[in-house]
Structure formats: C-alpha cells, structure tokens
Amino acid sequence: xxxxxxxxxxxxxxxxxxxxxxxxxLFSLIEEMSSEKAFIxxxxxxxxxxxxxxxxxxxxxxxxxxxxxxxxxxxxxxxxEGRLGDLIVDRNVSWLQPTGEWGSHITNA
Numbered sequence: 001x002x003x004x005x006x007x008x009x010x011x012x013x014x015x016x017x018x019x020x021x022x023x024x025x026l027f028s029l030i031e032e033m034s035s036e037k038a039f040i041x042x043x044x045x046x047x048x049x050x051x052x053x054x055x056x057x058x059x060x061x062x063x064x065x066x067x068x069x070x071x072x073x074x075x076x077x078x079x080x081e082g083r084l085g086d087l088i089v090d091r092n093v094s095w096l097q098p099t100g101e102w103g104s105h106i107t108n109a
Contacts, residue, residue: 003108005040006067007096008058011047013089019052022087025080026056032076038062041106052089059106064095 014022023044030042040059047053060067071077084091098107 004061004063005098005107005109006060006062006064007098007107008056008060008067009094009096010056010058011090011092012054012056013050013091014052014054015087015089016052018087019054023054025083025087026054029076029080030056033071033074036071036074038067038071059098 012022012026026044030044033039034042038061040061042059043057045055045057047055060071062070098109101107101109
C-alpha cells in the first residue's frame with residue numbers, strides 16, 4: 001500500500017532534574033529526523049499531571065517494519081539512544097495505524 005502510514009506514540013519519564021537536558025536531546029533528534037523522506041510530522045507534549053513525563057507523537061510514511069528497517073538504524077539515532085540511559089527512567093512505545101482523522105490533514109485516514 002503506497003500511502004500507508006504508521007504513528008509512534010512514545011511516553012518518556014525523565015529522571016529527576018534531567019527533563020530540560022532530555023528535551024534538548026529529543027529536539028535535536030527531531031530536527032535530524034524531520035528531514036527524512038518518510039517523515040510527516042511530530043508533536044511533543046508535556047503531561048500536565050505528570051511533570052517529568054514527555055510524550056511525542058510521530059507520523060511516518062510506511063509501516064512499522066519499514067520504519068524499523070530504514071529509520072531506527074540511522075547513524076544520528078545511535079548517539080541519542082546512547083544518551084537516554086542518563087536522562088530517562090522509562091520509555092513506552094505504542095505503534096499505531098491511523099483509521100480516522102478530524103481537524104487536520106496529517107494522515108491518509
């Protein structure tokens with residue numbers, strides 16, 4: 001399916017006192033990945049009820065398998081992944097496929 005899209009919803013829990021440093025690393029990663037051909041969008045949000053938590057919602061052209069094969073292996077991700085142990089306590093990734101959309105035109109749903 002040529003117009004297939006995949007979304008990643010990732011929740012990070014920053015280590016105490018490390019959220020600002022983590023944000024710098026994450027935003028730097030987003031700047032790099034935003035130039036990728038398959039990249040569509042990314043939204044980063046603070047959790048108002050859990051101040052150490054940060055959520056990123058990414059939309060990519062392709063499938064989970066294509067993302068893992070083509071995007072996760074990019075060299076710029078290696079340094080980022082290496083730094084995470086110093087900055088976060090936990091990371092929870094949900095893989096999503098859009099099935100409907102209202103109010104924007106980000107997905108093909």
